[in-house]
Structure formats: structure tokens, C-alpha cells
Amino acid sequence: MADQNYRPQRTAAERASRVRFRRAMALLLITLLLPGSAQLVAGNRRVGRIAIWTVIGLVITGGLVFLISLVWHGLIFRLGTTPWLLGVFRVGLIAGAIAWAALFIDAWRLGRPLELELKQRRIVVAINGALAFSVAATLIFGAHLVGVHKGMVETIFAGAEAAEAHNGRFNILLAGADSDGGKTRWGLRPDSLTVASIDAVTGRTVLIGLPRNMQNFTFAKGSPMDEEFPRGFDCDGCYLNGVSTWAEDHKDLYEDEDHPGMAATIDAVEGITDLQISYYAIVDLNGFQEIVDAIGGVTLNVRQPIPVGLPSDKFYTHIEPGTKKLDGWETLWYARARHDSDDYSRMARQKCVLNAILQQTSPADVVRHYQEVAKATSSTITTTVPPGEIERFSTLALKAKSQKISTLSLVPPLINTADPDMSDIHAQVRKAVKKATPKKEEAFKSESASPDDGETKAPAKKDDGGPEAGAEKGGPVTGGALGSRNKGYQANATDDLASAC
Template identity: 85%
Template sequence: MADQNYRPQRTAAERASRVRFRRAMALLLITLLLPGSAQLVAGNRRVGRIAIWTVIGLALTAVLVFLISLVWQGLLFQLGTRPWLLGVLRLGLIVGGIAWAALFVDAWRLGRPLELDLKQRRIVVAINGALAFSVAATMLFGAHLVNVHKGMVETIFAGAEAAEAHNGRFNILLAGADSDGGKTRTGLRPDSLTVASIDAITGRTVLIGLPRNLQNFPFDDGSPMDKEFPRGFDCDGCYLNGVSTWANDNKVYQDEKDPGMAATVDAVEGITDLQISYYAIVDLNGFEEIVDAIGGVTLNVRQPIPVGIPSDDFYTHIEPGVKKLDGWETLWYARARHDSDDYSRMARQKCVLNAILQQTSPADVVRHYQDVAKATGATITTSVPPSEIELFSRLALKAKSQKISTLSLVPPVVDTADPNMSKIHAEVRKAVKKATPKKEEAFKSQSESSGTGEDGETKAPAPTNKPEATGDSGKGGPVTGGSLGSRNKGYQANETDDLASAC
């Protein structure tokens, strides 16, 4: 009876074939783990040494940057906002991907594929092709993302010179604008204007809203518009949101790249008596793409908010409740005026700004980076230079952990048809002073962390699911147009020391 445990002995040729196969696979594996190692042990040692020392040098550089960034968190922002450096990184990734794939092909050659049997040869070819394609595709995709980021930096951050803080604060004009599809005008016309006055040390922020229908206001002393309108913007039918169009049509800012925005800045400085450090323009036609890119925002909808107007075939409503809105819904939540008024809309816009600040985490941006970069690059332009991105990113993280104050220059505080400029300046000074920390608080903010969580994200309190009905809702007050308050009594989000609670 035959021995069931008997196994036929492999011939010398079979054993040699297995050794060659294992050697070929080992060369591919070490090329994956340490590019150039296959050449060092079995091929052109000079090529192997160059590849290995390149990898070691890059690894040490990455570790050094990581360790420094633990102490100086702004380093990554500094490195990530230099277009020339991003161009070098993109080129390096492309060359590295091609070179690594070439090392895999050479490692396959060093494995002597012609000495393998047909089955082994097919396996080695398949694995080599998969590895070479994978590493090259990964690095080329990384180069693509770097190029997307580089394009976003070059498109958005067009400023060349950094501005100093004015009286300890940076005043950023945020303009929501639209082009109306070129039907009646060219270029973007500001449809929403808000000044974010940010403490340069603590990040404490006050949002100052300016109504689009403000009339008879002065411009910054000595500005081209001040010379054209020494008694204020008092022409027939002239409103704040028409300053940009007037300046573009009349060419009073010959040396400015964007005359309309330059004139708008002069108007805002004349109205608020604040020195504007920078401006940022958001094309509202692309705003929904930004919201979609970050995954939507959660808002407390207190009343049905119309989407469109009754004559639109898509006309509907956003129903009350705490809801996560997509970009289309968020845009209409912020812009809707049907069954409402401009001032309620301004209040809702501030709630949207607060939600985006509090709910957008660095992890969300990284997860959807390509979509975020594409949307912001096509939608936002600003005079902030790349050198200041690190500063404002740090201030934004600090602002997440603090209450945001608001002031809106609207009725009943301000008569938009005949504004009292002395009163407006006094109200602005008072709001800014309340949002300016005392010396000991500023020192504490400088010496302590910005209050972020373990993952670098400040945890914002979730809104409570308590939509109020129209009319008197007790402590919350009346609700009109979707915002707490009313036109006659004022909307809470338009003037508050804690925007989150008013939203």
C-alpha cells in the first residue's frame, strides 16, 4: 500500500525556478518599500544610491517640517501659500512618480523574467504593472491637487502688500456680489456688504452690516468719489449697492484694477469711519458650490423660507426646524426677500456666516479639498496677500471659540434714506469697543492656545431645535421673515453680543 504522506521530490530545475520567482518578487517588494534598493543590490548601484538618498532626504525634510510645525503652526500655511514653492512641489511629484515607475520596470528587468516559467512571468508582470501604475497615478494625482491649490492661491489672493492693523484691528470688507448674468450691467455689483472687524491678537470679531439701500452717505475724505460727491452720494436713485456700477461707468479710478470695489471701500470707510484693511468678494452665483463642497451647513429655520418667487417654476419653501441645508437651500435662506425685507435678510446672512465659521473644520476642508479649492477659486477674490493667510487662519481658529458681536446700520437705529452719520460713527465705535478685549485678556490670548480640540477643531455648540412661530414667542421675541425680531423692533442677529444665540 502506497505511503499517503509521500510527496514527490522537486527537481533541481523546479527549485531553481522557485528561487528565481521569489527573487523577482522580492525586488518588486523592496522597490515599493524603498525605491532604489533593488538597483543597489542587483543592478546599477549609482542609480540605487541616488534614489535611496533622495528618499531619505525627503523623509528627513518632512519629519523636520512636521516637528517645527508642532511649535510654529504657521509654517505649513507659509509653505502652502508660496506659488513658486508649490510649482516646485508639483514638478517634484511628477518627476518622482515617473522615476518610481521606471525603478519598478528596472526591478522587473533585474528579476530576469525570461528565466521564469510562463505562469510565474505572468504573475510578476501583473504585479509589477499594478505597482508601477499605482505609485505613478498616486503621485500624479498629488501633483494635480498641488496644482489645484496653487491655482486657488493665485486666483483668490491677489493682494501684493500686507496691511498693518488699524487701532489693533483688521477691518475686512466682505462683499456678496452678483453679475445678474450680464443682462443690465457688466462685472459684479455688491449685493451684501459686511465689515468683519477682527482683533489682531484675540480674533474677537464684530460683524457690521451695511444695507444695500443706504443713501446720502459720505465717502472717505480725499477719495475720488469724495471729490465727485462732496455732499455725499446724493444723486437721484443712488444707493450703496450702486456705488460700484457708478464708479465702473464713470472711470474715476483710473489706476485701480477694480474701480467698483475701490469706490465701495471708500464708501464703507466714509460710512463706518473705519479703515478697511482688505476686502473679499464672493460671487453669490457660485456660493452654493462652496457650501456643497464643505458638506452643507446646519441652520435653525424659524419660518418657511421661500425658494424663488411665486412666478418661478421651482418655487417652494424651506420648512421650519433645525436643518442641514445644501448650497442651493443655503443661498436662498440668505437671499430670500419674498414675504420678508432687506433687514431680515441681513440677519439671516449673518447667521449663515456664523454657521460656516463654527461648523467648518480643517478635517472637512481636507476631506473635500479638491471641491473646496475649485469652488472657492472660481467664486472668491480678495486683496489679502498670500503672506497673510497664516495670520488670518490663526485668527479664524481663535474666533471659533468666542462669541461674535453684530451691528447693522438699519432701522430702527438708522434711517437709511437720511442717515445721521455722527450717530452711525458713534454706534460703530461702541460696537468695536465692546469687541475689543482688555489688556489682560489680550495677554492671556497671546500666551494660551486658541481653545481648539484634540483634532485642531473648535467644537461649536449645536443649535437647539426650537423653531419659533410667527408673532410673540415669549423670551425669543417676535419672528418676522425667518429672523428673531421684526423690522420695527429690530432683528436680534443684526445687533447682538452673541450671534450664535440670536440665530
């Protein structure tokens, strides 16, 4: 009987074939792990050294950037918002994809495929093709994302000059406007106007809401609209949300402005608040839902059924009460609905939406949905913030996430929107800003502390004396917002917006 443990001895040719196969596979593997190493050990050593030193240089550069960013938190934002650097990075990724794929092809050549058996040759070709395609596709896709990001930066952040902080704060006008069916967005009637007054050191923010129906207000001293309406915006049927349209119809007042409507609106806001506007951002509200969808939705406390649409609309329905994660369409209607409520409860809900987006959106969320975010923001947001300032405001936004947000809305019962007392409004704004401005020692402590790491924080706890306490004890809720028109809505005037939402 034949010995069952007997194994036929491989011939010298077979052993040599296996060695060549293992060598070919090893060359592909080391090319994956360290591009250029195959050429260094078996091919053109000059090419191998260039590739290896390039990789080492990139690794060292990446490590230094990481270490520096641990101390200088704005470095990543600076690098990620400089268009020419992004262009260089994009070209570098494309060149890297081509070079790495070429190194794989050369490594396959160095493996002497014609000396392999047919089966081995097929395996080597398949693996080489898969690796070359994978690394090249990954780098090309990375270049595509960088191109998308560069386009977004250049499209949105088109401001020419950086503004200095005014009295230690940056005042940014946030304007929401309806789409006009494909026409330019600049002549639109703003549906909402909010000034975000941000401390330049700590990021402590006050949201100042301006009602769309304010009348008889004065403009910034010396502005074209102030000269046209020295006693205030007192024309028949003229409201704050009509300033933009009025200026677009009288462009001769703003001959040097590309967008007279926004220029006039800023003059109005500065006249009302007595704050100097540093920058503005205008959002197409019909595209706002795309932004919310891109970040995965927001969670909001819905206290009463919120109408979606009007009773005459075929899609008319309601967002039912409860703590719910709303998609873009639902969030848009939560922020805009005023059927069965009023403008001022809507303003309160809009502030809750702003708070939710700030607190619930982390850098990780943006990265995961980056293409969607970039596409949505590029088509729906325009701002005068220049690219060089993105680093500053990104850092301030991270700081703001860990602090309370204050609000002041210039609405009844605090303000008579039909005949506002401008001196009283200026005093109310100064008071709100002063309360949110830290003392020197507090500002130094905040500046020394590291900003938030970007993770989503849990909603602020509501203490016994907080705004939520009134609702729990049977306080009024109107249009989904805590409070009433006669006594005011808590989200419109609070030192802690999260507690009022």
C-alpha cells in the same frame, strides 16, 4: 497500497525556479517599501544610494516640518500658499512618479524574468505593472491637486501688498454681488456688504452689516467720491448698493484703479464706518451655492418657512422650519430671500450663514472635498488679500472659531437709513469694536493659547438670558430671524451671534 503521506521530491531545477521567483517578488516588495533598495542589493548601487538617501531626506524634512508645525501653527499655511514652493513641489511629485516607476521596472529586470517559468513570469509582470502604475498614478494625482491648489491661490489671492493692522485690527469688506450673465463681475451692484473687523492678535471678530438702501451717507475724507459728493451721496435714487455702478459709469474719477466700482464702494464703507479697510473679498452670489455644496452644506435653524424664489417662479417653494442641513441652493435662498419679510431680517439670516460656515467647516472637510472647493472658490471669489497673508488669516480664523462673534448692523431702529447721522454711526461702530477688543492681558493669553484644531464645534448653548430665550417665551420671529423690524433683529446686533441664530 501507496503511502498517502508520500510527497514527490522537487528537482533541483524546480527548487532553483522557486528561489528565483521569490527573489523577483522580494525585489519588487522592497522597492515598494524603500525605493532604491533593490538596486542597492542586486543592481547599480550608485542609483540605489541616490534613491535611498533621497527618500531618507524627504522623510527627515517631512518630520521636521511636522514637528515645527506643532509649535508654529502657520507653517503649513505658509508652505501651502507660496506659489513658487507649490510649483517646486508639483514638479517634484511628477519627477518622483517617473523615478519610482523606473525603479520598479529596473527591479523587474533585476529579477531576471526570462529565467522564470511562464506562469511565474506572468505573475511578476502583473504585480510589477500594478505596483508601478499605482505609485505613479498616486503621485501624478497628487501633483494634479497641487496644481489645482496653486491655480486657486494665484487666481483668488491677487493682492500686491500686505496691509498693516489699523488700530490693532484688520477690517475686511465682504461683498456679495449678483452674476451679470458672463460679463465682468466688477461693475455689479453689491447685494450685501459686511465688514469683518478682526483683532490682529486674538481673532475676535465683529461683523458690521451695511444696508443696501442707505442714502445720504458721506464718503472717506479726501476720496474722489467725497469731492464729487461733499454733502453725501444725495443724487436722485442713489443708494449704497448703487455706488459701484455709479463709479463704473464715471471711471474718470478713478483713473488709476483697475476696478473703480470696488474702489468707490470701499470709500463709501470707510466713510460710513470710520474704519480703514485692509482688504476686500467679493463673492458671486450665484456661485456661492457651489462653495456651500463643495463643503458638504451647512446646518441652520430655520424658524419659519423661507421662500425659495418668488411666487411667479416655476420652482417657487419653501424651506420648511427645523434644524436642517441645507445644500448650496437652499442656503443661497435662506440668505437672500426677502419675500414676505424685509431687507433687515435677510441681513440677520446672512450673518447666521456666515457664522455657520465658520463654525461648521473644518480643515478636514476642506481636504475631503478639496477639488470641489478649489474649483468653486476660484470661479466665485476675488480678493485683495495677498498669498503671503493667508497664513495670518487662516490662523486668526482658527482662533475665531472658539470665540463669540459680535454683530452690529447699521439698520433701523438703530439707524435712519434714509438720513443717517454719521457721527452717531461712527460712535456705534467704535463702541462695538471696543467691546470686542481684549485688554492687554487677555490678548497675551489668547496669543499664547493654541488655535482650534479645526474640528467642528457644537453650537453654543443658549442660557436663560440669551437671545434665544425671547423666542422660546413667544418673542417675535420675522422672516425666519429673531426679532422684528420695529424692535430690531437679534442677529443684527448681538455680542454672541451663535445664540441669536
